[in-house]
Amino acid sequence: MKAGDCAAILAHISAYLDGELEATECDAIERHCRECDSCASVVAGLRHTVGLCREAGSAPLPDVVRAKARESVKKLLAEKKS
Template sequence: MPSETCKNLLSQLSDYIDGELEEELCAEIERHMAECPDCQAVVNTLEKTIVLYRTAGRAEVPRDVQTRLYKVLKLDQIGRGAT
């Protein structure tokens, strides 16, 4: 299971990959990824998926693709706990 740190960082991944995340948070994600193979794998997979979509002429990865990806990685609880 991913740690709390992983969940927190991965919940911001789409912004990170879109380049919409604050520089400080990007640095935090990169620092964590350097020592966390799980998160490296997630980011690699997500980036590949996004590249495929962009190659196909679509700018955005549909939300359901992200959801599926998170589910595969057992991260689909992300964002559901907060009320």
């Protein structure tokens, strides 16, 4: 991967965010993004997007859903106990 090649940089950004690249490849991306606002913006945007998804995924489900689930657990365990 050449540090000056936007297409090559963009093709590897997902792997970069996930920590799957070698250190030299990470350095190349970071060096490129310091000089290329466009690629830096893509990296920032992807990081933001992943953050939104993970934030939503880790949020507790609504109380009404959890209450139903809890009720089902209690009912099942009571049935199995008797």
